[in-house]
Each structure stands twice: as C-alpha cells, then as structure tokens.
Amino acid sequence: MSNAQYLEKATFGAGCFWCVEAVFQQLKGVEGVVSGYAGGEIDNPTYEEVCSGKSGHAEVCQITFDPKLIPYEELLEVFWKTHDPTTLNRQGNDIGTQYRSVIYFHNEEQKKLAEVYKKQLEDSKFFSQPIVTEIAPLRTFFPAENYHQNYFQYNSHQPYCTIVIEPKLEKFRKAFPKLIKD
Secondary structure, eight states: OOOGGGOEEEEEEESOHHHHHHHHTTBTTEEEEEEEEESOSSSSOOHHHHHTTOSOOEEEEEEEEOTTTSOHHHHHHHHHHSSOTTSTTEETTEESGGGOEEEEESSHHHHHHHHHHHHHHHHHTOSSSOOOOEEEEOOOEEEOOGGGTTHHHHHTTSHHIIIIIHHHHHHHHHHOGGGBOO
C-alpha cells in the first residue's frame, strides 16, 4: 500500500460507472475506485433520480491513485481510450445525460493536463468525430449506493457484465498490458 498522504484523486464519467470502475480497478497505482454521481443539482441523489435524467448528475468513478506509480496523464490515456468520447450522452446502449463523457478536475494542474490531452487528440484526428467530453471542476461527489460498488467483481456472471464489461476489459488489457496490476 502507498502512503496515504501522497495519494491523489481523479474523477471520470465515461458511460456506465460499472464499466469505468472495472477498468480503473485493474491499474497499478490505483488504490481505490468509488462509483458515484457528480455534476448535478441535488445533494445525495439516488440511482433512480440520476437515471431519470432530472438530477443533472453523471455516473462517475472517483479514483484514488499514487501519482508516483501512475501519473494523472496515464489515467487520462486510459480514460480517453476505453470509451467513445465522441458520442453525446451515450456509451453503447446506455443512453442519457447520466452517461456523458466528462472529466471532473480536482485542481488546476488536472484541468490543464486534461485540456492539453483533449487538444492533442483533436489535432491528431485520433477520433473521426468531434470530442464532446466535458472538462469541469468537481464541485461535489456523492458515492453511489453500496450495491453499485465493485459491481463487476461481485456480479461478473450477470448479462450486462458478460456482454458489455468483459469485452471492454479484454480490449483494455490488450491495449495497456504494462499498466495492469500483477
């Protein structure tokens, strides 16, 4: 375990938080991943309120990481390359504002790094469509209900996990073999 005083946080929304959580939990240097909600208008929203689209929240994951083992730039690379940042309010069959692509920055350095990386992707035409990812300050983060935490770990045989998450994890493992925990 890393020394807690050196740990930092990153918060990303990239579709269903179960998928995001399953990817980031596998990275070396990541000490914890909490699924939750950010970017909305009400305090302590429920999953039902977020799914209604009326709360304004996105499903996000808050990642606690050791920047000596995995710098924020590498987290950004995983974020950009494990979802489609060109689809507005959608990832696959998950549709709604709660599934938007968003980086909630915790400080000015994260904001700068996210904006630079986004511009590099746009300039290189890495994606054939324009990037719609929001980059915004994290104002509040609300952990999701307990049954959403470690979802893939505890429910890997559920249809959503076998049809959506497992193929995403296979692509991720092939793309980032050096970043995966032993």
